Amino acid sequence: MTEQKRPPTLLDVARDAGVSSNTASVVLNGSRSNTRVSEATRQRVLSAAANLSYVPNAMARGLAQKRTQAIGVLFGVAAGSTDYVTNPYMAGILQGVLEAAGDAGHSVTIYTQRWVNAKVSAPLFRDGRTDGVLVIAPPATADILAGLATVGIPLAAVACEAAELEIPSADVDNKAGVEAVVTHLAALGHTRIAIITGETDMSSTALRTLAFQTTLTAAGIEFDADLVTSCTYSGAGAESAFLGLWNRQQRPTAIFACNDAIAAGVARAARSLGVGIPEELSLVGFDDVPTAAMVTPPLTTVRQPLQMIGSAATKMLLGRIAGDFYPATAQLLAPELIVRESTCRVGSDR
Amino acid sequence: MTEQKRPPTLLDVARDAGVSSNTASVVLNGSRSNTRVSEATRQRVLSAAANLSYVPNAMARGLAQKRTQAIGVLFGVAAGSTDYVTNPYMAGILQGVLEAAGDAGHSVTIYTQRWVNAKVSAPLFRDGRTDGVLVIAPPATADILAGLATVGIPLAAVACEAAELEIPSADVDNKAGVEAVVTHLAALGHTRIAIITGETDMSSTALRTLAFQTTLTAAGIEFDADLVTSCTYSGAGAESAFLGLWNRQQRPTAIFACNDAIAAGVARAARSLGVGIPEELSLVGFDDVPTAAMVTPPLTTVRQPLQMIGSAATKMLLGRIAGDFYPATAQLLAPELIVRESTCRVGSDR
DNA sequence: ATGAAAGCGCTAACAC
C-alpha cells in the first residue's frame, strides 16, 4: 500500500526558508499587505514551498479563519426517496453549480444526510464544513429553508419561494413559460386546455397552475377546474391522469404537462388508446430534457436554462458568503418555448 | 440579515454539564471505551448537548483526528470541457456514490479544479479536505491515477484500469457486454458488423474494441478492420462515422455503437439517408440511457448498472479509508442486453 | 520587515 507520508506543513516551509511560520503564511497567501515582506525572503519562502509541493491544510485553515472555500448543496428529494441526481433537472442544476463554484475556487460538498425536520436537521449545518448552503427545489411543505435560516448560515435557493426569508434565489420564470405555452396553444385555436401538474407540494406546481389560470382567462378562454389534475414529476401516474382527463364529458383538445416526463407518459397512454398526437390532442411539456426531442412525436416544450439557474444561485450564495450586504433578490431566468411536432391547430389533420 | 450566531462549542457543553471538555468529548463520541464515564455524568453531558443543539465542528475534528468523514470525487472530463454531470452516465455513477457515501455517513465533495498534470494537480489532493478520492472515468492518457497514487491518499476508481497501481476499481463488465451484442447480432445472421467507438483515449474504447474483435473471431466471423471507426461519446461525429461506414464497398449490415448517444446519431443519419433501421441496418447501443427507449426505433442496447458501479467503487474507497489492508480488486458488474426494435434478422423485412 | 505567542474547537495521552 502506498505510504501515507505526512504532507509538508507550513512549518516545514518556514524552516526550509529560514523564516518564521508567520512570515511564510503571510507570503503564501498575500494577505496583510500592510506588513510587507522583503522581496528576498518572499522568494525564499516561495521556492521552499514549491520544492515541497506545499499545499495548505484545508482543515487547519478552515479552523483558523472560519472559512472553508466550499459550498454545500442540499437536494430537495421527495420523502422516502434517495434520488439525488438521476433526473436531468437536478443534473443540469448541479452542473451549473459546479461551474460557478469552480470558477470561484470553491469546491462543492453534497449533503447526503436526509432532512428530517428543522429542529433535528438544521443544526447539522452548523458543522463548519461549508461556508454556505444552496438548497435545490425543496418541497414547499418542508421546513428546510426556514429551518436553515434560523441557523444563521449563508443561504441561497433554487426553485422555491425564499424572498420572505430574505434568501436570494434563482429559478426559471415559470409565469413566462406557462404564458408561452398557453399563448401558443390559444393561437392554434385550442380552448379546452388541460393541465397535469407535478407534486402539489412543489412550489413550481402552485406557480404554474396559477399562471395557467391567469393566462387562460386573459386570453379570453374560460378556465375549467375539471381540466386540472396532477401526478408526480417522475411521470408516475401520468397515464391515469390522462385517462381521467380523457373520460371527461368534454375532452380537452390540448394538454399542458408540467414536465417532459409527464408528457412522455401522456404520449404513451394516448398512443395505447389510439389517440393521435397532435391531430386529436396537442401536447406540451416543460424542461426540454434530452428525451423530449426523441420521443414520438418530438415534444413541444419549454426549455429551462438549468445550468444558468444553477450558476446564478451559486453566485448569489457566494455573494452572501463574501459580504452580508448581498441582497435577497429572486432572479428569474427566461425560458424558451421549443415548438416541435406534438402541437398543431385544433381539429387539423396535422 | 440573519445573524451568524456563534455555534456552541464542546466547551459550552462541558460547562453546562459541569465537566471537563475531555469528558464531554468522550461521552459525545462514544470513544475510549476503556475510560468509562458514570451514567450520571453521561446523561448530564448528553442533555446539555441536546439543549444547545450541539454539533461538533467538522474542521476542528478533522484537524485533530485527521479524518473528515468526506470523500472526494474527481470526474474525468475531456480536456477543455467542464462537463461534469450533464450526461446520464456521470449522473448515474454519482447517484450511486451519493447513496453509498450517505449510508456510511460520509458527505461527498466534488473537486471542481481542472486536472493539469500529476506534478501540478496531484499535490492539491493533500489538502486534507477529504479522506480519499474516487476517480471517475479518467482519460486513459491522463496521469491522474498514477499522480494521485504518488500522493499516498486512499483511492478508488470507476471505469479505468487501476490494478497495476494497486487501486481498487469498479466497472461494467465490458467484455461480457460486447459479447452479448456480438452474439445477439451473429444469431440474427449478421456477418458484416461494424463498430463505432467513443474517444480512443478512453479505457472503455480499448476494452470494447478488443472484446469485439475477439468475440467476432470466436463466432467464426472474419474481423474487418475497415469496419472499425470512432467518434466521441457525446455523439458528435456519429453522422460522419456512419457515412464513412456506409460508403465502404461492402456495407455493414449491423453497427455496434459504443454508447447510446452515438447510436442515436447514427439512427438520425440513417433516417436522413432513407436507410431503414432495422430492415436495412441493425443498430445496437451501449448504456441504456433513458432516451434509448424513446428514440425511433427503440434501441437495442446494453444496460450498465450505473448506480451499482458507483456504489461499489465508493464502498471500496471507504474500505481503503477504514483500513490499509483493503485489496485492490477490480469489480466487474454484469451488464444486461436489452433487446428492443433496432435489431432484426439480416435481410429480413422485419 | 519579521518573530513570538495565542487561539480556532476538538481529540488523545497521561495523570490522578
Next chain:
DNA sequence: GTGTTAGCGCTTTCAT
C-alpha cells in the same frame, strides 16, 4: 471515573 495538558496546522494580534 474524571481532569490536565498537549497538540493538529494554520492565521492573527501584537511586539520588536
